[in-house]
Amino acid sequence: MFALVDCNSFFASCEKVFRPDLEGQPVVVLSNNDGCVVARSPEAKKLVPMQATLFSIQHLVKRGELCVFSANPVLYKDMSRRVIETLQHFSPEVEQYSIDEAFLGLHGFTHRDLTAYGQQIKATVQQWTGIPVSVGVAPTKTLAKLAAHVAKRNPDLKGILDFNTVADVDAVLAAIDVGQVWGIGGNLRAKLNAQGIRTVLQLKHADEQRLKKQFGILVLRTVMELRGVACFPMEPVAAPKTMRIVSRSFGHLVTELSDLKEAVATFTTRCAEKLRDDGLVAHQFAVAIRTSYYRPDNQYAAARSVTLAAPTNDTATLIHAAMPLTAAAFKPGYEYLKAKVIATELTPADAVQGELFATPVNTEKRDRLMTAIDTLNRKLKPDAVKFGAVGLNPTWQMRSDYFSQRYTTHWDEIPKVKVGQSSRLASPRSLPVNN
C-alpha cells in the first residue's frame, strides 16, 4: 500500500506561510526571470491560467488584486525538506518524488484506518510547516497519484482519499481524463484519444499487448498499475545523479561573446558547487547557447562538449574548459537569450578511476581551495569569493523584481515580528528558524 502526499500550490503556499496578511488572497509565483506563472494559490486559480506571462497579469497586480512573487528556490527547497522530515514520522519508508511530493510506503499499515491516518498526516504537516497537503492512498503508486488528484479537487474529501474505501473505483476512473494519469503526457494522450481511449477507465481496460507494442513498456506498466498490480516499487534511496544542468534565460538579450562568456562562467560556478554538494565529479562538460524561440528572424542554437582530462568538480578547471566551448558555439550577429552548462559522466569524487598512463594529479590542494571558497560563500554571502571570469557587472542578469525573503535559511532575512502588530503574526505559523 502506498500513500502519495502532494503539497497544494506548493510555491504559493511557501510564500503565504511567512505572509499571514495574504491569507485568503490570490497569490502567484513566477518562473525564473519573472517569465510566467508556475504556481497559483486556490484563490488565484480563478483569476489566472497556469503559464500566464507576467505581462498578461500585470493589470491585476497594479490594481492590487493579485500578489505576485519571483521564484525563491532556496526557500522552497528548505520548506520541502521540512515537509519530508515531518512525513518521516509517519512511515519508515519515505521517497521524495519531487520538490512537493512524496510517496510513503504503508506496508504493514493496512490494518489501520488509512483515511484517518491521512488526516493525521495532513494536520501534522500543516501544523509543523504551514503547508497544506493532499493525500492519496492506494495499492499502487499510479493509483495513489490519482487518489490524491481526486482528493485535491473534491472538497467533501477534505484532502484525503483512500481508494480502498471506494465502493466503485471504476466509476471514479471513468470520470478522469486519461491525460491525468502519471506517465501519460500530452503526446500519448493525443495518440490514445485517436484510438478512442479518453478516460482512465478505458486505459485500464485497453489491450495490453497492443499497448506494449505501440507505446513501449512504460505505458504497459502504467496500465498494470491501474489494475492494481504494483510495477513501480518504493525507491527510498535516491538514485545517484547522472547529470547536472545549470541553465538560465537572460534578463536582456546578449550579443557580445564577452558577456556570454561571463554568463557561462557564472553558470559553471553554480554547476561546480552543485557537484561538490553532491560529492560528484564530472568527466564530460558541455555548453549550449541559443536565441529566443519566439523570434523567427533570429534563430540560432549551438552546443559544444569536451571530455575532461580527468573527472573534476573544480570551478577553475571547469571554467577553463567552458570558455573555449562558448567561443566555439558563438556566432556573431545573433541576440542570445539563454545559455546552459551540462556536466555528465558523473562519478563519486572519492572513487575516481585513475589514468593508466597519466602522471597522477594530486588534487588535494585544489579541493582545499574549493572547500574554503564554499565555506566563505556560505558564511558571508553567495559569490562573496568568485572567479574573475564571471565579471563584475553582469549585463545578462535575470529579472527578479518580486523577490521575497529567504526566511528560513538566512539570519538577516528571518521573519520579524513587531510588538503591537496583528496578533496573527505570532500564531503557530511563525515557525522557529533553522539552526
Added chain:
DNA sequence: TCTGGGGTCCTAGGACCC
C-alpha cells in the same frame, strides 16, 4: 509584451564482438 529550469527513462538503429 513575453512566453522557466532541471531532470530521467526508453527505444531504435548502427557498429561491433565472438
Added chain:
DNA sequence: TCTGGGGTCCTAGGACCC
C-alpha cells in the same frame, strides 16, 4: 550459390515528470 546466432555498447531522439 549462399552465407548463423547471440549479444553489448553507444547515440540521438522522443517521451515523460515536477
